Amino acid sequence: MKKVISIFILSFIFFSGKEKRNTAVMYKNTVSIIDPNFFTQDRYATYDSIFTQHPQFIAKKFDFPLGKPNAKGYYNAQKFTKNNHLGDDWNGNGGGNSDLGDPIYSIANGYVSFAKDIKGGWGNVIRIIHQYKGKYYESVYAHCQTIKVNKGDLIKKGKLIGAIGNADGKYLAHLHLEIRDNIFMDIGGGYAKKTEGYLDPTKFIQKN
Numbered sequence: 001m002k003k004v005i006s007i008f009i010l011s012f013i014f015f016s017g018k019e020k021r022n023t024a025v026m027y028k029n030t031v032s033i034i035d036p037n038f039f040t041q042d043r044y045a046t047y048d049s050i051f052t053q054h055p056q057f058i059a060k061k062f063d064f065p066l067g068k069p070n071a072k073g074y075y076n077a078q079k080f081t082k083n084n085h086l087g088d089d090w091n092g093n094g095g096g097n098s099d100l101g102d103p104i105y106s107i108a109n110g111y112v113s114f115a116k117d118i119k120g121g122w123g124n125v126i127r128i129i130h131q132y133k134g135k136y137y138e139s140v141y142a143h144c145q146t147i148k149v150n151k152g153d154l155i156k157k158g159k160l161i162g163a164i165g166n167a168d169g170k171y172l173a174h175l176h177l178e179i180r181d182n183i184f185m186d187i188g189g190g191y192a193k194k195t196e197g198y199l200d201p202t203k204f205i206q207k208n
């Protein structure tokens with residue numbers, strides 16, 4: 001419902017802006033009243049206000065999502081960009097489904113922007129927005145067996161957010177983890193040649 005209302009308000013602003021613009025063009029021979037970055041700025045503003053009100057949830061450091069803090073007992077079976085992979089695939093050292101149901105932890109403080117079963121190749125997906133050093137990042141955790149957080153939750157680094165799953169038996173259990181520096185992208189396909197908007201999760205966590 002909130003979404004519907006914001007879409008309504010945005011459309012109103014957009015159309016009223018357009019009308020003014022037409023008026024301006026007609027009567028004053030002026031162009032462009034609408035800031036081309038209007039929508040982008042507005043989308044960041046939502047998160048700016050969340051983290052300004054709750055500064056204790058601004059990220060200070062990143063850890064691995066399993067065997068915290070350093071992925072002890074797990075290995076990265078398919079690294080970023082291997083086979084055009086857009087994330088890392090974390091598996092238990094025991095192999096097979098030995099890691100099914102193991103705990104997944106938030107890699108940093110942040111805001112849960114999405115927590116839902118979207119079926120298909122993705123299954124249960126958790127998306128967390130992190131404000132870090134004045135910039136925004138998103139972490140995506142996929143194929144989860146269970147989800148332990150809700151959209152709208154503010155969480156701390158190391159919080160239990162779900163369990164390793166297999167997307168309803170589609171794969172051997174593993175955690176597909178993505179880190180993005182464009183927080184406004186769709187869920188995507190998990191694989192692509194173009195990596196714009198995606199970061200190497202392991203490198204990022206090690207550096208930060």
Ligand SMILES: [Zn+2]
Nearest residue numbers: 087088089176
């Ligand atoms: Zn994957």
